[in-house]
Amino acid sequence: LADLAGVSAGTVDRVIHHRGEVKTETRVRIEELIKKSGYTPNLIAKSLASRKTWRIAVVLPEGAGNNLYWDMPLAGIRKAAGEVHDFNITTDIYLFHLDRVESFSEQMVAALAAKPDGIVFTPVFRHESFGFAREIVAAGIPYVFLDSRIEDTHALTRFGQDTLKSGYLAARLMCFGIGPDSAILILNPARPDGIIHHLIRREKGFKSFIKGCNRNKSIRVLSVNADITRPDEPFRSLDDAFTGYPDIAGIFVTNSRASLVAEYLESRKRQDIILIGYDLTKPNIRFLKKGTIDFLLSQKPEDQGYQSIITLYRHLAHKYSPPKLQYSPIDIITKENIAFYR
Amino acid sequence: LADLAGVSAGTVDRVIHHRGEVKTETRVRIEELIKKSGYTPNLIAKSLASRKTWRIAVVLPEGAGNNLYWDMPLAGIRKAAGEVHDFNITTDIYLFHLDRVESFSEQMVAALAAKPDGIVFTPVFRHESFGFAREIVAAGIPYVFLDSRIEDTHALTRFGQDTLKSGYLAARLMCFGIGPDSAILILNPARPDGIIHHLIRREKGFKSFIKGCNRNKSIRVLSVNADITRPDEPFRSLDDAFTGYPDIAGIFVTNSRASLVAEYLESRKRQDIILIGYDLTKPNIRFLKKGTIDFLLSQKPEDQGYQSIITLYRHLAHKYSPPKLQYSPIDIITKENIAFYR
DNA sequence: CTGAAAGCGCTTACAG
DNA sequence: CTGAAAGCGCTTACAG
Numbered sequence: 001l002a003d004l005a006g007v008s009a010g011t012v013d014r015v016i017h018h019r020g021e022v023k024t025e026t027r028v029r030i031e032e033l034i035k036k037s038g039y040t041p042n043l044i045a046k047s048l049a050s051r052k053t054w055r056i057a058v059v060l061p062e063g064a065g066n067n068l069y070w071d072m073p074l075a076g077i078r079k080a081a082g083e084v085h086d087f088n089i090t091t092d093i094y095l096f097h098l099d100r101v102e103s104f105s106e107q108m109v110a111a112l113a114a115k116p117d118g119i120v121f122t123p124v125f126r127h128e129s130f131g132f133a134r135e136i137v138a139a140g141i142p143y144v145f146l147d148s149r150i151e152d153t154h155a156l157t158r159f160g161q162d163t164l165k166s167g168y169l170a171a172r173l174m175c176f177g178i179g180p181d182s183a184i185l186i187l188n189p190a191r192p193d194g195i196i197h198h199l200i201r202r203e204k205g206f207k208s209f210i211k212g213c214n215r216n217k218s219i220r221v222l223s224v225n226a227d228i229t230r231p232d233e234p235f236r237s238l239d240d241a242f243t244g245y246p247d248i249a250g251i252f253v254t255n256s257r258a259s260l261v262a263e264y265l266e267s268r269k270r271q272d273i274i275l276i277g278y279d280l281t282k283p284n285i286r287f288l289k290k291g292t293i294d295f296l297l298s299q300k301p302e303d304q305g306y307q308s309i310i311t312l313y314r315h316l317a318h319k320y321s322p323p324k325l326q327y328s329p330i331d332i333i334t335k336e337n338i339a340f341y342r
Numbered sequence: 343l344a345d346l347a348g349v350s351a352g353t354v355d356r357v358i359h360h361r362g363e364v365k366t367e368t369r370v371r372i373e374e375l376i377k378k379s380g381y382t383p384n385l386i387a388k389s390l391a392s393r394k395t396w397r398i399a400v401v402l403p404e405g406a407g408n409n410l411y412w413d414m415p416l417a418g419i420r421k422a423a424g425e426v427h428d429f430n431i432t433t434d435i436y437l438f439h440l441d442r443v444e445s446f447s448e449q450m451v452a453a454l455a456a457k458p459d460g461i462v463f464t465p466v467f468r469h470e471s472f473g474f475a476r477e478i479v480a481a482g483i484p485y486v487f488l489d490s491r492i493e494d495t496h497a498l499t500r501f502g503q504d505t506l507k508s509g510y511l512a513a514r515l516m517c518f519g520i521g522p523d524s525a526i527l528i529l530n531p532a533r534p535d536g537i538i539h540h541l542i543r544r545e546k547g548f549k550s551f552i553k554g555c556n557r558n559k560s561i562r563v564l565s566v567n568a569d570i571t572r573p574d575e576p577f578r579s580l581d582d583a584f585t586g587y588p589d590i591a592g593i594f595v596t597n598s599r600a601s602l603v604a605e606y607l608e609s610r611k612r613q614d615i616i617l618i619g620y621d622l623t624k625p626n627i628r629f630l631k632k633g634t635i636d637f638l639l640s641q642k643p644e645d646q647g648y649q650s651i652i653t654l655y656r657h658l659a660h661k662y663s664p665p666k667l668q669y670s671p672i673d674i675i676t677k678e679n680i681a682f683y684r
Numbered sequence: 685c686t687g688a689a690a691g692c693g694c695t696t697a698c699a700g
Numbered sequence: 701c702t703g704a705a706a707g708c709g710c711t712t713a714c715a716g
Contacts, residue, residue, distance in 0.1 A: 392692080
């Protein structure tokens with residue numbers, strides 16, 4: 001207690017929190033004392049004494065079904081929620097279905113209706129997300145983007161991956177291992193409504209690196225979009241590609257569905273093909289361990305989820321201002337180091 | 343407060359902490375209530391109320407001079423120390439010189455003399471470390487190994503890397519990129535008193551993978567120990583190796599001194615050689631960015647330092663028992679993803 | 685064996 | 701503009 005030096009704790013509190021109602025003279029005196037004594041507030045006591053509580057709403061795609069990816073950020077969010085619970089933070093989670101815009105909108109509306117003090121959400125649907133962001137700004141609520149992101153300068157911060165660089169990195173690995181005079185296939189797993197922005201950037205990054213592939217290996221690149229919602233299309237697309245380009249020696253899958261291609265390669269006995277994909281989903285890990293998938297790039301989704309909550313907590317409780325954009329490391333995972341990333 | 347159900351807070355406290363002096367009858371009643379109400383103690387309040395303070399002693403090699411590696415765990419330790427400070431933990435750091443056993447012993451003695459409540463140390467000198475470990479056990483102080491480790495079942499936990507697997511991983515990358523019919527050089531940077539145990543294991547892992555190098559590339563492996571404390575020896579050893587084996591196409595350096603080999607390769611205009619090493623030291627990063635070093639494997643030393651303190655805190659304050667052995671992920675770092683690991 | 689009181693380092697009304 | 705009191709959810713002696 002810095003009140004040993006003149007005034008009462010209440011007054012000291014007022015100057016620390018700039019709550020006015022203090023004579024300039026005594027304010028200055030206390031400020032100097034704080035500096036001189038190297039006073040640093042005890043956050044523990046602060047949190048215990050403050051009756052203030054905060055509610056954070058999280059709107060996230062559901063991980064069930066075949067989109068297991070989304071269980072990972074959720075796990076991180078749950079962990080962080082547990083840790084900040086004693087600091088008077090409660091966390092409410094709203095899950096939506098990735099294939100229905102209305103589901104996203106419903107959950108966002110529900111989250112907003114609860115009037116939270118902070119929001120974490122995944123703006124997968126661009127148009128709608130811009131609308132909601134506007135609403136949230138108008139309500140004066142701080143918010144954080146998780147995983148996806150839209151160009152929005154009002155967000156407190158945006159967690160994500162440098163998608164261009166991640167395509168670059170994939171190409172670097174491919175280029176390192178592939179033999180000369182061969183072809184590479186880029187597979188974009190698409191949906192009826194098109195390809196997600198993310199994947200296009202990864203493809204772009206990949207292509208731009210391959211162009212300058214060192215050691216002049218003379219590599220050709222072709223790229224295919226396969227609608228993964230239609231059962232037979234991926235296999236058929238791949239068969240077509242191999243017929244047209246028998247010298248394909250490497251395949252790059254731009255999202256988490258490399259396991260689909262791995263199944264194909266096994267069925268066609270072509271495990272010699274270099275296969276690179278994204279994300280540590282269960283099926284991907286299985287094929288990585290078998291050697292059918294060579295590399296998986298991972299963006300630490302648990303960590304992103306965890307950080308999104310912690311950042312919001314620090315902002316609410318301690319007025320912390322994070323950098324506007326926070327990229328996760330792009331981990332390179334192989335059969336040999338996967339054991340340490342689980 | 344669970345005392346709303348019968349007794350006083352003091353009594354509840356006694357049953358929670360098994361402090362005896364409670365009639366069995368009321369103890370059982372309270373225990374049931376705790377379960378039923380889903381009571382979970384507020385750690386914040388607990389820490390604030392408890393007058394107990396703990397001191398942790400950390401004994402670590404000095405990072406100054408040419409062993410910049412050791413600054414990294416230290417950074418993690420400092421970060422953790424800051425975070426647990428409000429939880430009544432103070433951290434004292436004792437640095438020793440890696441090239442003098444006596445320095446290690448002096449610092450260990452000093453650390454022990456302070457009678458800390460927990461100890462983190464790096465048992466680089468095996469013989470002496472066993473002796474100190476015995477002393478610490480006798481004093482009943484919990485301790486944690488950081489980075490290196492010795493076979494000691496009394497340690498609370500040992501943080502480190504699976505050195506065998508890390509050699510394995512290096513070989514996997516080398517094998518993926520190297521052309522057929524070539525030779526690989528393993529360089530062990532040694533000291534006059536021999537090679538550190540660590541490096542031998544890495545070499546062993548590397549060799550065992552290369553043996554089964556896929557696609558039958560017919561690779562030969564030679565290994566060289568170069569005394570890095572003598573200025574000219576590394577370059578001379580490398581010249582000798584290249585004279586004997588002109589088809590060397592890849593070099594694996596078993597510790598953090600890959601930058602030394604990078605300098606050599608640049609001076610001999612042989613940047614075409616694949617170079618794989620360990621640790622994100624400043625010079626290593628520089629050569630990685632230039633492309634002279636192809637891959638660096640990193641064991642998250644900051645994270646290890648950070649975790650060593652947090653683990654000890656959780657053990658002291660909350661009786662947490664960690665797993666006996668904790669391996670860090672082995673990150674694969676390239677020019678393309680280094681930016682995200684700093 | 686159990687309760688009542690004081691206190692951890694802060695914040696929050698409420699007097700004056 | 702400033703102080704004194706009460707309280708956050710616990711722990712720690714101290715009575716009885």
